[in-house]
Amino acid sequence: MDIKQVDEFAKEIIFKAGQRIRDAFSYDIEIETKSNANDLVTNIDRETELFFIEKIKEFNPTHRILGEEGMGEKVESLEGVVWIIDPIDGTMNFVKQHRHFMISIGIYVDGVGKLGYIFDVMREDLFNAIAGVGAWYNDSPLRKLQPLKIEEAVIGINANWVTPNKRINHEKIIELVRTVRGTRSYGSAAMEIAFVISGKLDAYISMRLAPWDIGGGVVIAKEVGAVATNFNGKVFDFLTADTFLIANPAIHQLILEKYIEEKK
Amino acid sequence: MDIKQVDEFAKEIIFKAGQRIRDAFSYDIEIETKSNANDLVTNIDRETELFFIEKIKEFNPTHRILGEEGMGEKVESLEGVVWIIDPIDGTMNFVKQHRHFMISIGIYVDGVGKLGYIFDVMREDLFNAIAGVGAWYNDSPLRKLQPLKIEEAVIGINANWVTPNKRINHEKIIELVRTVRGTRSYGSAAMEIAFVISGKLDAYISMRLAPWDIGGGVVIAKEVGAVATNFNGKVFDFLTADTFLIANPAIHQLILEKYIEEKK
Structure with a gap:
């Protein structure tokens, strides 16, 4: 090709x-x-x-x-x-x-x-x-993303995930929302991913996305150093739907470990 | 003048x-x-x-x-x-x-x-x-806002207000978030007010705004039929900070009565 x-x-x-x-x-x-x-x-x-x-x-x-x-x-x-x-x-x-x-x-x-x-x-x-x-x-x-602290981060997350739900422990998400500088929600996964990639947001979290929501974004993410995985820290499964976290490399692991707890 | x-x-x-x-x-x-x-x-x-x-x-x-x-x-x-x-x-x-x-x-x-x-x-x-x-x-x-049902509404609200807080009963806000079609959060009160005024959002809720956040918006609101009040259903107090709800006229009263309960 x-x-x-x-x-x-x-x-x-x-x-x-x-x-x-x-x-x-x-x-x-x-x-x-x-x-x-x-x-x-x-x-x-x-x-x-x-x-x-x-x-x-x-x-x-x-x-x-x-x-x-x-x-x-x-x-x-x-x-x-x-x-x-x-x-x-x-x-x-x-x-x-x-x-x-x-x-x-x-x-x-x-x-x-x-x-x-x-x-x-x-x-x-x-x-x-x-x-x-x-x-x-x-x-x-686009520049490589610069490191920042979680307290300085502005993250994309929908209000629904902050409420009690079947997928994740919402108490930890509440803690995350209170720790970061601010939250946003735009109603378009691709827009929120584009914002993380360009440093306009520092993370974007979703409990369920389809391959077409992220197929473009993850290729761009790699080039700027943004880390994109599912909630297990693994590569997103492109043949089904999956959980999704994209973040500045300085805070991706921290968000996964400290603030996201999946219900099994 | x-x-x-x-x-x-x-x-x-x-x-x-x-x-x-x-x-x-x-x-x-x-x-x-x-x-x-x-x-x-x-x-x-x-x-x-x-x-x-x-x-x-x-x-x-x-x-x-x-x-x-x-x-x-x-x-x-x-x-x-x-x-x-x-x-x-x-x-x-x-x-x-x-x-x-x-x-x-x-x-x-x-x-x-x-x-x-x-x-x-x-x-x-x-x-x-x-x-x-x-x-x-x-x-x-700008056209007069058209009536709609609460289930069809997309509302502007920050994730913070969905978590336990001193100002309002967050359980009722959770109910609201689950009832409406979607939520958004843009990080600019004036932007969210402009969106309600032009029908791009159907309501915007904030626990604390200053006069300059809404001084322009409430004048425009009146002309399109959007209703803007504090949580008591009264006119916003322009000489201090106040609570704020602006909404499509079909759902303003419903949101106030059913979903907003201030802690006294």
Whole structure:
């Protein structure tokens, strides 16, 4: 695979898809309810995924696509070249706020992340990386994350995880919330990951994410030194859903050990 | 007071202040700690307030200024024309994210809100209103908020208020968080108020805000039908700090009655 060529092609279709989405705001957005009320999906969401599939298959028919909307073939292994795509991460923001939603794309070769993209569609802001080469924010190189203390950290976490729940000991999360300088919640995993990668947040925690939520982000994370794992400190499982913590390298282990206790 | 003339002048100095702040990002930001670690303040913050004071005093020396940085005279009553100014709401975002901070200005005549402005400095997005005339988002009229059910609401609330605290019964807030469709937290009261006003959020709750956090927002709120009160359902006290709830009119009373229980 010619990485440089794929990178240029990926950027090209991301910018085009972004333009299509921005144009579509002039039309009404038709919404239906997926599996639950938190999981809105729109025509634009699906059309964007189909747009990516069509373009990628034209570019190289052997590339496979693992997408949130499931419009591509069924992907049961990460052999060969696999594009992991979320056409619109932050669908509720998309519908309600017309901002704060991202296109997230990761390109993997035999399971290894080679290219990563998070694109803020309304701001036209691109975070991207080429594995082993570097990471950029709109063509400016992203710096390695600088160490900081947990008391100085601003973390992304949803209020739900601070309440009693089946997955983790919420008392420890309360302790974390009280220890850090501040918390934020934006309603888009890819946005919060992009913020950690660029030092705008210092950690982001979620009890359950799908591969397409993080497929782009983890490739970029590696290039800036952000650490991304599941709650066992292991690599996120890309063929199912998993827990997820991405953080500044100075506080990742501390958060895992001191503040996250999974219920078994 | 010629409202139209003051409105034009206010917009002019807000846009100029925004330009100054964006320019200043080319220089280093000098930070000091105010009363606590959550309360960062920068030179730019103070210089922006001084800029406003100077311009307003030139415009009309009888106008008084109640500002977060306290660079103006001491304001102990709302008699006459008072500008309530937060030069940078969301200081931590300003320092760390270089986005998501607002200039907030409300202009009051004998305690009555006449003009309101919330300006997203980096996006160059203006939310504003003239009392009794209307509200705008970048010159497009803002619509009256449409009714919705609490289960459909997305609310702004900080994770801290979901944990045991001295001010309110957090168990009821947990119930609220579980009832609504989603929660967000942006780290800028003025941003969250602007989002409620424009239907991007449906409520925003805070246990303690200062007049400059909401002085601009409550004037705009009235024009779109958003309801803004303290936790007693009364008008926010502009001469001290107070509790604050702004919400879609369909859910304001419900949130107050069912989910907010102050500890006395």
